[in-house]
Amino acid sequence: xxxxxxxxxxxxxxxxxxxxxxxxxxxxxxxxxxxxxxxxxxxxxxxxxxxxxxxxxxxxxxxxxxxxxxxxxxxxxxxxxxxxxxxxxxxxxxxxxxxxxxxxxxxxxxxxxxxxxxxxxxxxxxxxxxxxxxxxxxxxxxxxxxxxxxxxxxxxxxxxxxxxxxxxxxxxxxxxxxxxxxxxxxxxxxxxxxxxxxxxxxxxxxxxxxxxxxxxxxxxxxxxxxxxxxxxxxxxxxxxxxxxxxxxxxxxxxxxxxxxxxxxxxxxxxxxxxxxxxxxxxxxxxxxxxxxxxxxxxxxxxxxxxxxxxxxxxxxxxxxxxxxxxxxxxxxxxxxxxxxxxxxxxxxxxxxxxxxxxxxxxxxxxxxxxxxxxxxxxxxxxxxxxxxxx
Amino acid sequence: xxxxxxxxxxxxxxxxxxxxxxxxxxxxxxxxxxxxxxxxxxxxxxxxxxxxxxxxxxxxxxxxxxxxxxxxxxxxxxxxxxxxxxxxxxxxxxxxxxxxxxxxxxxxxxxxxxxxxxxxxxxxxxxxxxxxxxxxxxxxxxxxxxxxxxxxxxxxxxxxxxxxxxxxxxxxxxxxxxxxxxxxxxxxxxxxxxxxxxxxx
Numbered sequence: 103x104x105x106x107x108x109x110x111x112x113x114x115x116x117x118x119x120x121x122x123x124x125x126x127x128x129x130x131x132x133x134x135x136x137x138x139x140x141x142x143x144x145x146x147x148x149x150x151x152x153x154x155x156x157x158x159x160x161x162x163x164x165x166x167x168x169x170x171x172x173x174x175x176x177x178x179x180x181x182x183x184x185x186x187x188x189x190x191x192x193x194x195x196x197x198x199x200x201x202x203x204x205x206x207x208x209x210x211x212x213x214x215x216x217x218x219x220x221x222x223x224x225x226x227x228x229x230x231x232x233x234x235x236x237x238x239x240x241x242x243x244x245x246x247x248x249x250x251x252x253x254x255x256x257x258x259x260x261x262x263x264x265x266x267x268x269x270x271x272x273x274x275x276x277x278x279x280x281x282x283x284x285x286x287x288x289x290x291x292x293x294x295x296x297x298x299x300x301x302x303x304x305x306x307x308x309x310x311x312x313x314x315x316x317x318x319x320x321x322x323x324x325x326x327x328x329x330x331x332x333x334x335x336x337x338x339x340x341x342x343x344x345x346x347x348x349x350x351x352x353x354x355x356x357x358x359x360x361x362x363x364x365x366x367x368x369x370x371x372x373x374x375x376x377x378x379x380x381x382x383x384x385x386x387x388x389x390x391x392x393x394x395x396x397x398x399x400x401x402x403x404x405x406x407x408x409x410x411x412x413x414x415x416x417x418x419x420x421x422x423x424x425x426x427x428x429x430x431x432x433x434x435x436x437x438x439x440x441x442x443x444x445x446x447x448x449x450x451x452x453x454x455x456x457x458x459x460x461x462x463x464x465x466x467x468x469x470x471x472x473x474x475x476x477x478x479x480x481x482x483x484x485x486x487x488x489x490x491x492x
Numbered sequence: 493x494x495x496x497x498x499x500x501x502x503x504x505x506x507x508x509x510x511x512x513x514x515x516x517x518x519x520x521x522x523x524x525x526x527x528x529x530x531x532x533x534x535x536x537x538x539x540x541x542x543x544x545x546x547x548x549x550x551x552x553x554x555x556x557x558x559x560x561x562x563x564x565x566x567x568x569x570x571x572x573x574x575x576x577x578x579x580x581x582x583x584x585x586x587x588x589x590x591x592x593x594x595x596x597x598x599x600x601x602x603x604x605x606x607x608x609x610x611x612x613x614x615x616x617x618x619x620x621x622x623x624x625x626x627x628x629x630x631x632x633x634x635x636x637x638x639x640x641x642x643x644x645x646x647x648x649x650x651x652x653x654x655x656x657x658x659x660x661x662x663x664x665x666x667x668x669x670x671x672x673x674x675x676x677x678x679x680x681x682x683x684x685x686x687x688x689x690x691x692x693x
């Protein structure tokens with residue numbers, strides 16, 4: 103054992119105490135945030151401009167403290183979910199490649215049919231695949247490719263669905279996080295490609311939404327702070343925000359089972375990646391939703407969808423109802439997303455088998471491949487003892 | 493040799509005494525307790541024969557979560573179908589090795605080498621079961637096996653061997669098997685009686 107647990111025990115104890123005291127502090131702050139939201143509930147329009155400047159949640163026409171109960175859903179509707187996982191290129195490995203595996207599930211509520219489960223692996227190995235703008239496709243560059251593969255898969259599935267109420271669901275956020283780029287055009291190109299797929303989903307007549315479990319975003323609490331300063335963005339940016347680290351979800355733990363909060367607009371990304379052709383209909387709206395059933399502790403999730411979904415009462419109600427219906431299958435997380443993740447997940451054993459397959463393919467092609475000395479010694483030191491049992 | 497045979501699953505781990513197989517789903521025909529199965533041996537044409545003595549469904553935390561969440565009536569059908577048809581339900585089958593063959597003759601003994609990981613395991617055809625049970629020397633291997641429900645397994649395998657024969661020959665086979673058991677268990681009449689009762693049931 104290399105982690106000496108006895109040496110970290112005191113720090114773990116201190117951490118527990120610190121978290122407990124923070125919990126008490128948060129309880130007071132939650133009350134403060136709720137009070138401010140209630141006090142300025144109908145001041146959304148006045149707060150919109152300063153909220154944008156402060157990168158807080160931007161109010162919509164709904165009162166800031168509004169609560170919307172669980173709407174009825176059609177007897178039959180479809181939820182299409184996709185999720186992806188990847189194997190990063192490893193310069194110490196037998197060959198330089200990356201692998202993206204996208205899992206998807208089409209769940210037809212009320213049909214009695216087995217869901218359609220699918221997993222689609224894509225291997226990048228050509229020089230044009232593994233390098234982009236002279237840089238190795240790894241980290242955020244690979245994340246962007248995975249996100250694009252996920253949304254493309256969703257768009258393909260929605261296009262293949264027969265007409266009917268359909269919700270396409272992704273895990274996390276609808277905003278493509280492009281952190282790296284060799285020029286300003288590159289992030290824009292990626293966001294444009296992402297938006298094209300979102301538009302395909304819209305053309306197919308489906309709604310699209312993103313689900314964040316246990317969100318830590320602080321946009322609504324920033325808005326509450328701004329409201330508490332009567333919308334004075336200058337003061338808000340100068341003075342310390344007592345709600346700074348208070349996650350929005352803590353404020354919405356009062357939502358009744360199945361209910362959602364008011365809708366807000368997400369502040370646009372700071373990286374100027376929004377392409378010029380993106381219009382108001384591409385803006386990302388969000389709300390918080392208690393997916394737990396009655397008699398259970400609240401489970402607050404953040405739901406994001408584009409403005410064109412928010413603009414349609416039928417579509418936004420479908421997204422709201424469909425996500426709660428899905429989450430209640432497992433108890434607190436959309437079933438289709440859990441299954442899509444399972445279908446996408448590449449286990450350590452699968453990765454090992456895949457690497458063996460690559461080594462064999464290289465040998466067949468007349469190439470002798472080997473791990474780097476560093477990778478080789480890791481295989482010796484990190485393997486641990488093997489068990490034999492019959 | 494394996495063409496047309498029913499595949500039970502692939503070898504997960506093995507020793508010369510027996511092996512464990514992983515299957516995706518439980519199908520009506522396979523795997524069944526007491527069935528005769530065959531894995532291909534290391535040499536071309538060779539085979540290792542065994543008896544299924546345990547079928548277990550591995551623990552699955554996702555299923556456990558669904559059970560604790562108490563599936564609603566309207567979700568049950570779709571979710572159960574998803575788990576039965578799409579998910580890799582981890583069924584594990586344990587096999588006791590009882591014989592081996594080199595393509596020409598079958599011997600009732602432990603194999604010299606076990607099958608290796610990911611080898612296919614097949615359910616034996618009725619012809620293979622008849623050929624294997626022409627003699628009943630494997631009975632002693634089962635009776636002496638530890639950590640398996642030996643008597644239940646033996647009775648189930650003998651009933652399976654009888655069922656692989658034409659109806660007119662079944663009773664004769666079972667009577668002969670009873671005689672063989674009586675010879676082997678002459679010193680243990682209580683066990684013999686229990687086994688014979690199981691054989692007749």
